[in-house]
Amino acid sequence: MSSTTSRVPGTYVFDAAENRRGRALNRLCGSLKDAENRERFTADEAAYCETYGLTAEQRDAVLRRDWNLMMELGGSIFYVFKLAMVDQKSMQYLGGVFTGMTTEEFAQALKAGGRNFG
Incomplete structure (x- = not known):
């Protein structure tokens, strides 16, 4: 977690550092707004994660749907929610x-x- 996050216990502060850290994760989640990408993702989630260059930890969080960890790894709720919508959450x-x-x-x-x- 960034030093900013630790100043607000229990809260994820999405600052510039978190934005940079979560860039690949947020790009992947943002891509899911398109139906074709959702189909590709659901066909082979692990391969789709590879195309976006997620870290191993980000990939694992996506595949396990560890929503809290995605946020800790730089995920923006606005993008992570697109993944949740794929699961009809x-x-x-x-x-x-x-x-x-x-x-x-x-x-x-x-x-x-x-x-x-x-």
Whole structure:
């Protein structure tokens, strides 16, 4: 993690250093906006990761769908969410993962004003 991240416990700060570190991961996830790329990805996820030059750790995080690790490795939620959509996962699902809640608990917390996460 970057030094910026450690200053905000439990929060991923997406700064310039994280942007550089996560460039390949975010490019891969961003490419999934196109149907043809989603088809290529789902046909052979590991090979698709290779075409984007992910680090071994990023590749493993993608293949295991370790959403938290993707964020720690420089992933931007705006791009990582495109991968979640391939798996038909909602933003509320990811919010639950990031806060240690179920999707339903996270959605309820949002309805209650969103101030009581984790």
